[in-house]
Amino acid sequence: MSSFELLQPASLDEALQMLSAPGFAGRPASGSTALSLMRRAGILNVDSLVSLEGLRQSLAQIRLSPEGEAQIDGFVTLGEMEHHAGLLASHPVLARVFTTLANPRVRNVAMIGGYLSHGDPHMDLPPLLSALDARVTVRSLRGSRDIPVEQLYRGYYETALQADELIVGLVLPAQPTCASYKKITTRARHDWPTLGIAAAFEAAGSRLDRVRLFIGAATDRPTRLARTEALLAGQAWSAELGRRAADTAVSEAQLIPDSHGSTEYKQALLRAFLPDVFEEALQTAKPATRLA
Numbered sequence: 001m002s003s004f005e006l007l008q009p010a011s012l013d014e015a016l017q018m019l020s021a022p023g024f025a026g027r028p029a030s031g032s033t034a035l036s037l038m039r040r041a042g043i044l045n046v047d048s049l050v051s052l053e054g055l056r057q058s059l060a061q062i063r064l065s066p067e068g069e070a071q072i073d074g075f076v077t078l079g080e081m082e083h084h085a086g087l088l089a090s091h092p093v094l095a096r097v098f099t100t101l102a103n104p105r106v107r108n109v110a111m112i113g114g115y116l117s118h119g120d121p122h123m124d125l126p127p128l129l130s131a132l133d134a135r136v137t138v139r140s141l142r143g144s145r146d147i148p149v150e151q152l153y154r155g156y157y158e159t160a161l162q163a164d165e166l167i168v169g170l171v172l173p174a175q176p177t178c179a180s181y182k183k184i185t186t187r188a189r190h191d192w193p194t195l196g197i198a199a200a201f202e203a204a205g206s207r208l209d210r211v212r213l214f215i216g217a218a219t220d221r222p223t224r225l226a227r228t229e230a231l232l233a234g235q236a237w238s239a240e241l242g243r244r245a246a247d248t249a250v251s252e253a254q255l256i257p258d259s260h261g262s263t264e265y266k267q268a269l270l271r272a273f274l275p276d277v278f279e280e281a282l283q284t285a286k287p288a289t290r291l292a
Helices: 012-020 033-040 078-082 085-090 093-098 112-117 125-131 226-232 239-252 263-283
Strands: 005-007 027-029 048-051 062-064 070-073 135-140 143-148 153-155 166-172 178-184 195-204 207-216
Touching: 012 048, 012 135, 012 166, 027 112, 062 085, 070 085, 078 093, 078 112, 085 093, 093 125, 093 178, 112 125, 112 166, 125 178, 125 195, 125 207, 178 263, 195 263, 207 226, 226 239, 239 263
Parallel strands: 005 048, 027 048
Antiparallel strands: 062 070, 070 166, 135 143, 135 166, 178 195, 195 207
């Protein structure tokens, strides 16, 4: 593993100045859980790393609005999100996801901004955050901008971020009545998924409304299944509707084979587990609006 210079800015502005310096070819580093593995594997070799650890004192807060929106600073760790009672009350679907997301050691050091910047298509949170219509706030010396999470990823390890930009915040709208994420893996429960399925929707009586459905891990980025959403919208949930939705999802999704399984295997997983995601979302709906 090659040597590198560790830069330690004391403020966000100083970090942004380092990243925007002419000829700078380093990388920002927050929890460094992914960077460490990539450097050991020889995939990533850089001359310098900009440590963001010193920014946590001023940019590691979670704020909740009376309407249920959550604003999460980019240097909050996944572990802090996992144990934040207010966040789990406003967005209970997160509590179920964190139980199988990596392991406690990783969650306690990985920061949400760095995690989302990584761009690995196998990550658990991006499909769910896309289904929840979340957005990130990014900063550079040129200013700030918001990017919907569903538009953040462009391919394997490719994001919409510029080299001089950092994710400094995550905004989660109020969680819909029903939301669920299903992680399917043939390995340990905390390992990378073979397929991830995320759904979020409102439930009006027995009807599904404002359905958002995304898959991950079996594609090169979180992928929205718009045709399947359209099939489900306004319909009363039933086992037959679930089968039709699963068939539509399989025909719509462009799944990619890899070491986790063939295209046909992943299609079989999508067909088998997509109805379960909606069933779980309905079963864990907020009590005041749960389906009859």
